[in-house]
Amino acid sequence: MTNKMKYILAVVALLSATIMQAQDSWEKWGPTRGMKGAGVLVRAGYTIGGTTPLPLPEEIRSINAFSPKGGATIGVDVYKMFCKRWGASMGWHFFYEGFHTSADVKNYKMSLTMDGNTMSGYFTGTDITNTDMWGMTIPILATFRISPRWNLSFGPYFSTYFKKNFSGEVYDNEKGVGYLRVNDPTGEKVNIDRNNPATYDFSDNMFQWNAGMEVGFDWKACKHMNVFAKLDWGMTNIWEPDFDAVAFRMYPIYATIGLAYRY
Amino acid sequence: MVLGVFSLSSCIKEEPMNAECDIESVSVHVDNPISIFHHEYDTLKVVGSASDRIVFLIRSQENVSQLPLTLNLTSGATAFIKDANGNFSEFKNGSLVDFSQEREQVFRVLSEDKNWNRTYSIVFEHEIPAEGDFTLGFEDYTLDATGKYYEWQVLDAKVANVFTDGKWKNGNPGYKLCKSSAKPMEYPSVPVVDGGPDGSSCVKLETKDTGSFGSMVNMRLASGSMFNGIFDVSNALKDALKATRFGSPFTHKPEKMTVWLKYEPGAVFQDRMGKPMEGIIDEPDAYVVFYRNQDESGNEVMIDGNDMFTNPHIVGLGRLPHNLNEDGSDKLCDTPIHGLSSTWKLVDIPVVYQKEVDPEILANKGYSLAISFASSWQGGYFQGAIGSKLFLDNVSLYCEKDEQ
Numbered sequence: 001m002t003n004k005m006k007y008i009l010a011v012v013a014l015l016s017a018t019i020m021q022a023q024d025s026w027e028k029w030g031p032t033r034g035m036k037g038a039g040v041l042v043r044a045g046y047t048i049g050g051t052t053p054l055p056l057p058e059e060i061r062s063i064n065a066f067s068p069k070g071g072a073t074i075g076v077d078v079y080k081m082f083c084k085r086w087g088a089s090m091g092w093h094f095f096y097e098g099f100h101t102s103a104d105v106k107n108y109k110m111s112l113t114m115d116g117n118t119m120s121g122y123f124t125g126t127d128i129t130n131t132d133m134w135g136m137t138i139p140i141l142a143t144f145r146i147s148p149r150w151n152l153s154f155g156p157y158f159s160t161y162f163k164k165n166f167s168g169e170v171y172d173n174e175k176g177v178g179y180l181r182v183n184d185p186t187g188e189k190v191n192i193d194r195n196n197p198a199t200y201d202f203s204d205n206m207f208q209w210n211a212g213m214e215v216g217f218d219w220k221a222c223k224h225m226n227v228f229a230k231l232d233w234g235m236t237n238i239w240e241p242d243f244d245a246v247a248f249r250m251y252p253i254y255a256t257i258g259l260a261y262r263y
Numbered sequence: 264m265v266l267g268v269f270s271l272s273s274c275i276k277e278e279p280m281n282a283e284c285d286i287e288s289v290s291v292h293v294d295n296p297i298s299i300f301h302h303e304y305d306t307l308k309v310v311g312s313a314s315d316r317i318v319f320l321i322r323s324q325e326n327v328s329q330l331p332l333t334l335n336l337t338s339g340a341t342a343f344i345k346d347a348n349g350n351f352s353e354f355k356n357g358s359l360v361d362f363s364q365e366r367e368q369v370f371r372v373l374s375e376d377k378n379w380n381r382t383y384s385i386v387f388e389h390e391i392p393a394e395g396d397f398t399l400g401f402e403d404y405t406l407d408a409t410g411k412y413y414e415w416q417v418l419d420a421k422v423a424n425v426f427t428d429g430k431w432k433n434g435n436p437g438y439k440l441c442k443s444s445a446k447p448m449e450y451p452s453v454p455v456v457d458g459g460p461d462g463s464s465c466v467k468l469e470t471k472d473t474g475s476f477g478s479m480v481n482m483r484l485a486s487g488s489m490f491n492g493i494f495d496v497s498n499a500l501k502d503a504l505k506a507t508r509f510g511s512p513f514t515h516k517p518e519k520m521t522v523w524l525k526y527e528p529g530a531v532f533q534d535r536m537g538k539p540m541e542g543i544i545d546e547p548d549a550y551v552v553f554y555r556n557q558d559e560s561g562n563e564v565m566i567d568g569n570d571m572f573t574n575p576h577i578v579g580l581g582r583l584p585h586n587l588n589e590d591g592s593d594k595l596c597d598t599p600i601h602g603l604s605s606t607w608k609l610v611d612i613p614v615v616y617q618k619e620v621d622p623e624i625l626a627n628k629g630y631s632l633a634i635s636f637a638s639s640w641q642g643g644y645f646q647g648a649i650g651s652k653l654f655l656d657n658v659s660l661y662c663e664k665d666e667q
Contacts, residue, residue: 055274056274056276057276058276058278058279059279060276061275061278062275106278106279114474114475114476114479115474115475117441117442117443117474117475117476119440179497181283181312182440185282185283185284185379186283187312188440188496188497189312189497190440190496190497190499191498191500191501192480192500192501195501196500197480198479198500200479
């Protein structure tokens with residue numbers, strides 16, 4: 001036998017072994033009771049991500065720092081399989097997520113209103129933002145078994161927040177440039193520097209609800225334990241409908257990796 | 264997925280073109296600046312972001328019919344000059360411009376992105392020498408161009424040159440930034456019709472709360488103020504003391520200032536953080552400073568909120584009495600000695616000279632005169648009592664008579 005033959009045989013042997021295993025594994029890795037069973041998953045994961053305009057507007061010139069704050073998700077999913085491959089699940093997750101960012105902006109249109117006073121115009125300089133959100137998400141997903149041990153799930157989610165923070169400050173960039181042109185680019189120039197930055201807090205202008213799409217993968221690591229990764233992609237603006245201090249819509253995009261216990 | 268978030272910074276779009284269209288400074292090149300100007304530094308004018316009329320004060324109208332002019336614009340912007348027929352043509356730096364007969368030359372600046380433009384005028388005014396003695400009564404006031412707050416003009420051409428742009432300056436433009444909702448009569452410096460000791464209009468300076476925007480930048484109050492010089496609103500948030508620049512060139516040696524004043528201190532003195540300070544009574548301020556306006560290297564000197572009493576170029580000073588510490592710093596206490604009350608009083612503020620005044624330098628505008636009033640004497644540090652009110656009227660300056 002040539003080496004080539006040996007190699008082909010080995011691959012065939014390996015493949016058939018895998019298929020054999022896969023064939024009887026649909027049962028082994030299936031839901032706890034039969035192929036159409038239902039079950040419960042308890043999930044815990046580490047969440048990171050950010051809240052961002054998409055695409056980035058041209059006013060954002062560079063991102064100097066982007067550091068997601070370590071977030072967390074815990075929750076329960078109930079699922080029901082309708083046939084060998086298809087099922088549905090619904091969850092109830094609690095989360096904390098947040099990020100810190102520093103960006104250089106140019107002619108960034110902004111408007112602040114406090115106590116009936118408005119300051120608006122175009123800011124050029126550095127903008128520091130801190131965001132934190134504590135809340136609850138309900139994903140309603142279709143699940144698809146790609147293979148005995150791999151599940152794909154996707155569908156919409158709905159979130160509500162218990163506590164939210166979107167605050168930061170603006171000041172001069174590394175070149176010492178930091179100013180607001182009042183009302184429009186021909187208005188008074190107000191210089192702002194890091195020794196006396198202007199702070200802002202838009203926490204109360206964040207919308208109470210968010211909805212988007214979730215896509216997730218589960219891998220059945222052992223009889224009761226899944227390893228999972230999911231991405232929640234916000235499709236609704238984080239700002240209240242009439243809020244215009246930030247000239248663009250922003251979306252939360254957060255990923256979670258973690259472990260799930262299967263009952 | 265996580266990578267997707269991190270790679271956002273690779274989605275930075277191309278830089279947008281500049282939207283601003285300022286003349287940042289104007290300069291003229293002449294071989295012998297002193298033949299036209301009083302100081303060499305007068306050949307360059309830095310233009311504030313809010314001003315659109317640029318005035319060069321000159322000794323004589325000779326030799327200004329062909330001046331090579333240089334405009335320093337926002338990067339990418341283009342300047343156009345208006346000709347006699349009202350048409351604009353592109354202006355190239357260094358081109359000769361006719362400023363004879365106080366002709367006001369009009370320029371239009373177009374931003375790099377072509378969406379914005381500003382119109383400026385540049386004029387070379389033959390300076391009318393200021394008279395020594397004057398009295399100013401605060402009768403001429405109007406709303407500013409935006410209709411938000413009052414401004415006081417000095418219309419008498421013989422005194423107007425002591426006031427940059429022919430106007431009294433105060434913190435009202437800064438207050439506008441913090442309190443966009445304020446009505447004109449709610450600003451720190453306001454006119455009082457028929458309120459003066461002689462029955463004519465006077466001025467009320469009142470220390471005001473600056474609201475949420477003020478506390479956002481740690482400037483919780485605004486003292487009412489009135490002075491001659493420059494209030495650089497662009498730097499009011501960055502460095503308020505430095506943004507308040509006092510004085511204008513003056514060719515007479517002041518001996519004393521008299522002014523009608525009355526004062527009502529506000530109830531609670533607060534520190535910069537807004538915390539009440541027990542046992543301190545707010546005090547007003549009124550002073551006149553005479554100083555050399557050029558240093559040894561020929562650079563312009565202008566005193567500001569940091570050094571209006573301590574700048575080494577000061578030659579003479581007169582101030583409302585205060586309790587001061589031995590090192591000259593201000594002592595905050597509950598026993599003011601300014602002697603003012605809520606009834607009008609004519610106050611005499613003599614100028615005390617620490618240095619000689621050189622008559623030659625004096626005649627060539629080498630000294631500047633600053634006069635200034637405030638409703639809270641520590642207002643520059645954003646300390647004071649909200650509601651402190653200083654009323655003032657009929658400021659008179661008396662100068663030495665035999666100097667020329």
